[in-house]
Amino acid sequence: MDLRVSVVDPVKGFVEVLLSHLALTCVLLLACLTAVRWYIRDSHRVGGFTQKHVFITGCDSGFGNLLARQLDLKGFRVIAGCLTEKGATDLRAATSSRLKTLLLNVTDSMSIRSAVEFVRREVGERGLWGLVNNAGRSVPIGPTEWMQLEDFTKVLNVNLIGVIDVTLQFLPLLKKAKGRVVNVASILGRLSLIGGGYSLSKWGVEAFSDSLRRNMHHFGIKVSIIEPGFFKTGVTSLDLIEADLKRLWAGLPNDVKDSYGATYLDDCGYENAELLYEHPMLSGYLQGYLVHGARSHCPVPTHTLWSRLGRQAFLDPPILPPFFCV
Numbered sequence: 001m002d003l004r005v006s007v008v009d010p011v012k013g014f015v016e017v018l019l020s021h022l023a024l025t026c027v028l029l030l031a032c033l034t035a036v037r038w039y040i041r042d043s044h045r046v047g048g049f050t051q052k053h054v055f056i057t058g059c060d061s062g063f064g065n066l067l068a069r070q071l072d073l074k075g076f077r078v079i080a081g082c083l084t085e086k087g088a089t090d091l092r093a094a095t096s097s098r099l100k101t102l103l104l105n106v107t108d109s110m111s112i113r114s115a116v117e118f119v120r121r122e123v124g125e126r127g128l129w130g131l132v133n134n135a136g137r138s139v140p141i142g143p144t145e146w147m148q149l150e151d152f153t154k155v156l157n158v159n160l161i162g163v164i165d166v167t168l169q170f171l172p173l174l175k176k177a178k179g180r181v182v183n184v185a186s187i188l189g190r191l192s193l194i195g196g197g198y199s200l201s202k203w204g205v206e207a208f209s210d211s212l213r214r215n216m217h218h219f220g221i222k223v224s225i226i227e228p229g230f231f232k233t234g235v236t237s238l239d240l241i242e243a244d245l246k247r248l249w250a251g252l253p254n255d256v257k258d259s260y261g262a263t264y265l266d267d268c269g270y271e272n273a274e275l276l277y278e279h280p281m282l283s284g285y286l287q288g289y290l291v292h293g294a295r296s297h298c299p300v301p302t303h304t305l306w307s308r309l310g311r312q313a314f315l316d317p318p319i320l321p322p323f324f325c326v
């Protein structure tokens, strides 16, 4: 009996399948290469975390709060910007004595200036290793026609102008450390699925981050963007979004309401958005990407993490008729 035949045949069979399904082969190869590239980039880490300071905005809740705790556990010197005193006190109670908090409202330039002074005293000659622009707000979200100009500006001021102001004011400290900036954008910075200032602000964050990356390359500063989908946190709270939609509707003149029809708001099915929350397991990946931005030697420029929302936008039959009334 020739043993070689029985060993070689399955391999030959597999190769034949691959060759006859060229598209499948290409996809498999591409997936393998991407995984290997990611593995190499993520395992090539900077050392000396205990001497590296990372400043994060919006740490009262959600992604920022989780990231502050995780980087603290990993030994980084975290300085957490919180909007409220309660957020700061709760975070300090849950973390090591290395973690410092400060109060920061990103729409207030003076508040940012005080934060820079605080951080300058903390980091000394080392400079600031990491800046994570995470603070954000979502509402008002809804049909464009229902908005006043200030509905746009109150979101743009936090999510875009706030990011620009914070980054500009922290740049001298970041240059000193040849540090990195991680900006939390959104998949809505690539797809304008909803009306209001949110998508505009996130498109702006994408554009600002891409130009900042090119401009700061000269100084060894790395810039990465995280694009989450739809995770269950404060900004995606359906109660908040619903209450605000009702506020917008109530403020409309009668002739505009009539043009939509009396039951438009009730019929638009925004409560089904609950079905679009990403699987909680993906939150772990998201945190992994944020941590990667702080500790990898060469952080990946853009991380995209959205599955259910993406399928809803392109593949699945719409469950929101039409998305958030838009």
Ligand SMILES: NC(=O)c1ccc[n+]([C@@H]2O[C@H](COP(=O)([O-])OP(=O)(O)OC[C@H]3O[C@@H](n4cnc5c(N)ncnc54)[C@H](OP(=O)(O)O)[C@@H]3O)[C@@H](O)[C@H]2O)c1
Binding pocket: 057, 058, 059, 060, 061, 062, 063, 064, 082, 083, 084, 104, 105, 106, 107, 133, 134, 135, 136, 137, 158, 184, 185, 186, 187, 227, 228, 229, 230, 231, 232, 233, 234, 235, 236
């Ligand atoms: N959750 C998602 O699915 C998702 C998807 C894409 C992008 N994002 C982005 O992820 C980032 C974090 O959001 P999250 O999901 O973790 O929601 P979150 O829990 O609401 O976190 C946002 C934080 O920013 C704070 N903040 C609001 N206005 C601020 C201001 N003027 N100055 C400083 N801090 C301010 C909020 O404080 P208060 O709670 O006290 O207002 C809150 O702690 C945001 O940029 C958001 O746009 C989230």
Ligand SMILES: *[C@@H]1O[C@H](CO)[C@@H](O)[C@H](O)[C@H]1NC(C)=O
Binding pocket: 083, 105, 106, 107, 108
């Ligand atoms: C943040 O600052 C803006 C501008 O100074 C102010 O209107 C807003 O009320 C402040 N927000 C909080 C929560 O303090």
